[in-house]
Amino acid sequence: MKIGYLGPKATFTEAAAALLFPSQPREPYDTIPDCIDAAAAGEIEAAVVPLENALEGSVNLTLDYLIHEQPLPIIGEIVVPIEQHLMVHPYFTPHWREVKEVYSHSHAIAQCRKFLHTVLKGAKQVPMTSTSAAAKFVSEHPHLPAAAIANRLAAEKYGLVIVQENVHDYDYNHTRFIVVSRRKEPLSPASPLYAGDKTTVVVMLPQDRPGALHQVLSAFAWRRLNLTKIESRPAKTGLGNYFFIIDIDAPMDDVLIPGAIAEIEALGCTVQLLGSYPYYFA
């Protein structure tokens, strides 16, 4: 069965899907909701969508859609370093330092700012709708003195030559993707990329009052459950109301996490379990 992902083809999302499901056919979807809906309808086995720091996806949308619209469980997560390369048409390889135009997604251009200001100073920066659209454009215009900034998958797909590797300014740039699926069992930890297990919950506070979040975190702290992520997000109900997305650095168990959830619910909070699943580092 196919694996769906947020398209277009040859983006970082497809690269993440290929790492997790190397032997399955892949299908791009135009939007995050379309991709999640296809997984809910069973048209695809699983959906791979960006969760954090993605170039192409509206990142808040993924969790909002899972929380409010389509409550499919998260069955895995993968963190992929963002490696941007400068690539040109093969015809242009010897003269790449003379490129006059650089095509890429605007966020990728921003990520490669130092490189562009030094090595390709003066070249026009042209935003495209995705890094792979930029690579496609350059491959189709061999007569232009143009380069694209995109990932390795895009260079391979569109027959471009990488003339400078890792032109992004900072090495700590990563993107986080999650896998959601109708099937209840999480992904297998039998992968060399496997790094651990975690559990994600959403906590809605009963009202906005000083210290409420502190009480919620106490329930985890005294059980020595480590939290690796906590993020407040405005609730649908209007400005000033927040819910919290919390990642617990442990798999679901029979005692500790259910105990913490029961205690938080006793405080008057609503708790929604988004999944307990393995995570992978690429």
Add this chain to the structure above:
Amino acid sequence: MKIGYLGPKATFTEAAAALLFPSQPREPYDTIPDCIDAAAAGEIEAAVVPLENALEGSVNLTLDYLIHEQPLPIIGEIVVPIEQHLMVHPYFTPHWREVKEVYSHSHAIAQCRKFLHTVLKGAKQVPMTSTSAAAKFVSEHPHLPAAAIANRLAAEKYGLVIVQENVHDYDYNHTRFIVVSRRKEPLSPASPLYAGDKTTVVVMLPQDRPGALHQVLSAFAWRRLNLTKIESRPAKTGLGNYFFIIDIDAPMDDVLIPGAIAEIEALGCTVQLLGSYPYYFA
């Protein structure tokens, strides 16, 4: 003196800048770092950049850049509802239901998914680099059966007619913008949009250990300082290390907030003050 903002023109960022600085000339910048750098160099009086949930900006970039690269103080914040409208060339107004192509930023297309699936079912959805680029394209191609999804400012700027207002799926969609400037004093609260004051700090934990965040929040909780936002973000130093961005719902004072910061530093954390400033609701 000019006010800088993340361009292009006629986006939600320019709308936010116009609300805060109605009588000053405005200058668009291509990237968030360029805009912040111009404010740091004193070329512009202040920079208006997206902080959360923006269509055009890489949102994480704003705080990362302020924290790691260019520590300008935040002097104000404005929350603007995202109102997307369907607009066409005046020539095409009577026949707008027959449009065959809809141009917009991919995130805006995602936000108007239900409308597009019902009212304009079958119309091709074409992603552009920004909502204002989509409006510009439609204004320049009056012969095409095309519509754009963009904001009111774009309709005015490019002479398009809004044929359906508020075509976005959810009313609770807002974007948050901040103002950064070399000048130390915050924006004036003398505005009908003024909604309160807050203080933003960044806390780096000494090491990733269970309950550390809980201790940090205790310092605020027992002082009854309400937190309206808390967000963990991966640190530059690698995967698994986090820092926390915390919004305190109070202006900087002489006792409470300095006391909380001193207590958190005594725990071995590093605390960085990003600003204490008024916030506005549009």
